[in-house]
Amino acid sequence: MKRRKFIKNSGALTAGILTTPVIASSTPKVNNEQGPINAAKGTIPIAICTWDFGNATAKAWEVLNAGGSSLDAVHQGVMVEEDNLENQTVGTGGRPDRDGNVTLDACIMDKDANCGAVLALQNIANPISVARKVMEETPHVMLVGKGAEQFAYEQGFEKKNLLTEKSKKEWEEWKKTSNYKPIINIENHDTIGMLAIDKNGDISGACTTSGMAYKMAGRVGDSPIIGAGLYVDNEIGGATATGVGEEVVRTVGSFLIVELMRQGKSPQEACEEGVKRIIAKNKDKQDFQIGFIAINKNGDTGAYCIHPGFTYRTYTDEGHINNPSASYLKS
Template sequence: MKRRQFLQSAGLMGAASTLATNPSSEPIIIATWKNEAGTKAGWDKIMQTGKALDGVEAGAWVPEANPEETTVGYGGYPDRDGHVTLDACIMDHLGNAGSVTFLEGIMHPISVARAVMEKTPHVMLSGAGALQFALSQGFKQQNLLTEKSKKAWEAWKKESKYETKVNIERHDTIGLLALGKSGEIAGACSTSGMAFKMHGRVGDSPIIGGAVFCDDEVGGACATGLGEFVMKTLGSFLIVEFMRQGMSPQQACEAAIMRIVKRYKYQEFQVGYLALNKKGEYGAYSIQKGFNFTITKNGVTQVIESGYYMS
C-alpha cells in the first residue's frame, strides 16, 4: 500500500548554550537522555544507508532491547496490573507517520510503528489490533517483564501509591531526531510509559505532534517526561512551528516549556524537549534540572546537560 501523507505542513529563559550548527549537512542524530550506544548505532546506520529514518529506528532499538532500561521496551516497569505496555511513533521527512499504543509482548514497537506507516493506510494501531498486525508482519511475541521489574512492581503493590518520578534514573521516554546524508529530517519515540500507571493509560509517546513532529522545510522536535502535559500543548508540533516563525531550536524549546509553565499550575513533574533544524542547529530545554541529551555527529558522541527553567 502507499504510505499515508500526514500533517505535511501545517528573549526567553536561559542562554542558548546547546546551540550548534552543521553547515556541511553531515549526518547528525540526537536523543533524549544519556543514550550513547543508541545514538552511535543510529549514526552508524545513517552512514550505512544514508537515511535519517533508518537512523532513528536503529537508535531506538538499543534501549528497547536493554533489560536495564526500566522506562523503554524489554525490562520496562509494568502498569499497576503487571502488564508491560508499549507506545511508539515514527515520522519521516515527507510527513509520513506511524504509531502503536498499548502494545504488549513485542520488543521493538518502533519497528511496528514503522510498519504501520509503510504497510497500512493508517497512522495508529492500538492494543490487540496492534499486536495482531505485528504478528502478521513476522514480529515475535515474548514476555517483556523481567525479574527486576517484576520485583519493583511487587514492592510498589504494598502501598499501591501512584506518583510521578522526576528524571527517573536519569532516563525516561527515548526520543530521537536525525538528519540523513541528504539533509532530510526524521524522528522517533519509544516508551513503556509511566511506571505502575493505570491499565490502559497512554501518554504522548505515540502522538504525532506531541512526542515527535518533523517538517522537512523546518526541522523536527521530540519530547520526554510527563506526557499528559506534552499532549495538552502538542509540544513537538509547537516547537516546529516556532522554528518556522524564525526562532532558533533553543529558543523554540524554551518557548514550549514556558507554554506549560504559564498555563498549568506547576507540580512535581518534568518535561524536556529537543529540537533540530535543517541547518543542523539543535537546542534543548526542560522544566527542572536534570535533563540531559546525547548527540552523535562526525563519529563523535557527547552527552550534554540541558538548560532548565526551575531555579
C-alpha cells in the same frame, strides 16, 4: 492493503524511492564528558536523542556515517534501548502498569510526513518496528492495543514476555503501598526520542517508551502521538519530548516547537517557549519534569526542561557528547 497501493488507488501521487550510495567518512572521537549548557552549532549528518542514551546515538551514527537514511538511523537507534534489559523505561523489561502488564508505545515519522504509531502494545519486543510497519504497510497512522498486537503477528513479529524478573519484583513491592508518585528525572525518565538528519539533509524522528511505571491500565502519554511526543517537518526541523506526557499533549508540544522554528525561532528559543507554555498552564504545579529537544534544517540543536537534570546526546563528525539542558527552574 499496502500504503503505497492504497494511496495509488486513491489517486494520490507517489514519490520515487531514492537510493544512496554508501560513503566513507572518519569516525568521530567519543566524548563521554558533558558539553556546555547551550545550543549546539549546526552540522550534518547528525543524530540527537533525549537523555544519555549514548549506545542509541552511536548506532544511529553508524547508519548515517555509512550513508544511510535518517529514517533507518532513528529506527535502528531507538531499537538499541528497546532491547536494553537494563533500561526499565523502554521496551523489554519496561516497568508494567498497575495490573502488571508491560504496555509499549512508539511512533516514527519520515521526511515526507509519513508516520506510524502503536499504542498500548503488549507482547512485542520492538514497538518502533511495528510502528514503521504501520506507516509503510497500511493506510493508517495508529494501531492500538489488541489490534496493534494482531497486526504485529501478521507481519511476522514473535510473541514475547516483556516483564523481566527485576521489573516484576519491583512491581510486587510497589503493590504493598500502591503509592503512585512519579519522581522527577527518575520515573519520568521514560522515553527515548531521537531525531536525525542524513547526508541529503533529510530529517526523521522516532520515539518509544513503556510509559509511566504503574500507570492505570490503558494509559497512553504523548510519546506515540504525532505532534505531541514527536513531530518532523522536513522543510523546518523536528522536535521530541520526554517527561509527563499528559502535559505535552495539552500543548501539542513537539508540533508547537516546529511551528515556532517556522516563525524564525532557533531550536533553543523554540524549546524554551515550549516549556514556558506548559509552565503557564501549571502555575501552581511544578513538581514534574518535561524535556524538549529540537533540531532545525541546518543541524542546529536546542533543548530545555523544567527541572535541572535532563540531558541530551548529540553525535556528529565533531564528536559524541552528552549535553546538559538548560532549565526553567535552577534547583
